[in-house]
Amino acid sequence: MKKLDQVSLSHHFADLGDAFGTPVPPSPFERPDFIHANPAVMQQLGIDPAEAANPAWAEYGCGKRLFHGSRPFAMKYTGHQFGVYNPDLGDGRALLLGELERDGTRWELHLKGAGKTPYSRFGDGRAVLRSTIREYLGGEALYGLGIPTTRALCIVGSDEPVVREKIETGAMLIRVAETHIRFGHFEYLFYTKQLEALHRLVEFTCARFLPELEGQPAAEQAEALLRFTTRRSASLVAGWQAAGFAHGVLNTDNMSIIGDTFDYGPYGFLDDYEPNFICNHSDHTGRYAFEQQPGVVLWNLNALAHAFSAFVGADTLRDCLEEFQPLLIDEYAARMRTKLGLQQVEDGDQHLCAELLQLLEQAQADYTLFFRALAHYRGERPPASLQEIVPVAQHAALEQWLNHYDQRLTHEQSDSRTRNRTMLAANPKYILRNYLAQKVIEAAEAHDFRPLQTLFGLLQAPFDEHPEHESWAAAPPPSGKHMPISCSS
Structure with a gap:
């Protein structure tokens, strides 16, 4: 395990050349304040959790001091934003610091909020404490739920004023991912007709994640990479839908080529089950509503496939994309069966699940609380814990669904205690509700970071009971629902 001053980075992506971005030094805070470091990610990177x-995190976490070998690099990409191609994108407030190898895995460190770059457009290159905390917690929340995601190594704050909807204070985090390559990287090189560089990027990505394709022709590598990304993306969105997570801004520049949850902004977890839940207050048409996510991810994969049309024929590209829907359905069905405690696969399971979701929607019942209560259910009548979540007007519908569920459980070979244990490990007690994030943010803005530490710990073990923190598992008050969230960029 290394000390901070022993960490050394390489820079394989930056070595690809000028077509892929621009070296840029960070603009550090004059008076950085160390807020929090993530011991689990430190362990992952081989940094001593001690x-x-x-206190040196304050300088490393804002670019005032660089890790050995670091060569900060602003990545260039483009992408489709709300369905419209935007050629003027790139790392406008973030820098790729370099890569660190640990146990055969290469991890990239990316400093967000590091100041202006050639791709900042009219932005100031900064991030604010509010959005930085949301990303820091968001990565841990999805990681704790077993959903692929980027994470963050540390947060650093400052007294530097940053103007958004109001004057806030600047902050930075170091994001950690196996790669920061987005769909938009390939789109940029395709639309600017830099086909040799596009080929190099395909080769580079395959060397990292599909090494068995080394030396193969561009067409074979691009096809395999598209199939790989399609599979990863289908699995990812199935995880989101089962967990009740809405990303909020699924532009192609926010899509990871390896299927990680990427670029946390105006995201939100469901409170009441609302299929048309919109968490981004800029999404006026509902393009990125919760129930629209599978279709939007497929739309984004089509945009990526178009970039690969430089190497791969249209029929093959269509064949690759046709894998998405069956993979999504199978993965989502498997996750929902686990949430329902079903080990066997039966034809009626999809209808049983759809019937439950319709009940939750009509009852405006809390998605997480209902499934957590169902994990304790053993066929009791009346089902008091479930009736507490479902309004009286829907109790008859609840009873009808439970009768169907009870009948389905007779086909299972596990006993109720075993089933309950399995369900408790699949249905979290703690999720990152927006009202909880706001509570943490308001405390942090008052220089009280204890709520951040508490929620951070709960999100790392969301399936455990944590009886001393019951209040963090409660449904939000009415004022805590439908909170307007912006991406703060």
């Missing part, structure tokens, strides 16, 4: 208390 270093979590090292």
Whole structure:
């Protein structure tokens, strides 16, 4: 395990050349404040977790001091935003610091909020404390739920004023991912007709994640990469839908080529089950509503496939994309069966699940609380814990569904205690509700970081009971629902 001053980075992506971005030094805070470091990510990177208390994080976490070998690099990409191609995108407030290898896996460190770059357009290149905390917590929330995601190594704050809807204070985090390559990287090189560089990027990505394709022709590599990304993306969105997570801004520049949850902005977890839940207050048409996510991800994969048309024929591209829907359905069905405690696969399971979701929608019942209560259900009548979540007007519908569920459980070979244990490990007690994130943010803005530490710990173990923190598992008050969230960029 390394000390902070022993960390050394390489820069394989930056070595690809000028077509892929621009070297840019960070603009550090004059008076950085160390807020939090993530011991689990430190362990993942081979950094001694005891270093979590090292005050040097304040300088490393804002670019005032660089890790050995770091060569900060602003990545260039483009993408479709709300369905419209935008050629003027790129790392406008973030820098790729470099890569760190640990146990055969290469991890990239990316400093967000590091100041202006050639791709900042009219932006100031900064991030604010509010959005930085949301990303820091968001990565841990999905990681704790077993959903692929980027994570963050540390947060650093400052007293530097940053103007958004109001004047806030600047902050930075170091994001950690196996790669920061987005769909938009391939789109940029395709639309600007830099086909040799596009080929190099395909080769580079395959060397990292599909090494068995080394030396194969461009067409074979591009096809395999598209199939790989299609599979990963289908699995990812199935996880979101089962967990009740809405990303909020699924532009192609926010889509990871390896299927990680990427670029946390105006995201939100469902409170009441609302299929048309919109968490981004800029999404006036509902393009990125919760129930629209599978279709939008497929739309984005089509945009990526178009970039690969430089190497791969249209029929093959269509064949690749046709894998998405069956993969999504199978993965989502498997996740929902686990949430319902079903080990066997039966034809009626999809109808049983759809019937439950219709009940939850009509009852405006809390999605997470209902499934957590169902994980304790053993056929009791009346089902008091479930009736507490479903309004009286829907109790008859609840009873009808439970009768169907009870009948289905007779086909299972597990006993109720075993089933309950399995369901408790699949249905979280704690999720990152927006009202909880706001509670943490308001405390942090008052320089109280204890709520951040508490919620951070709960999200790392969301299936455990944590009886001393019951209030963090409660449904939001009415004022805590439908909170307007912006991406703050």
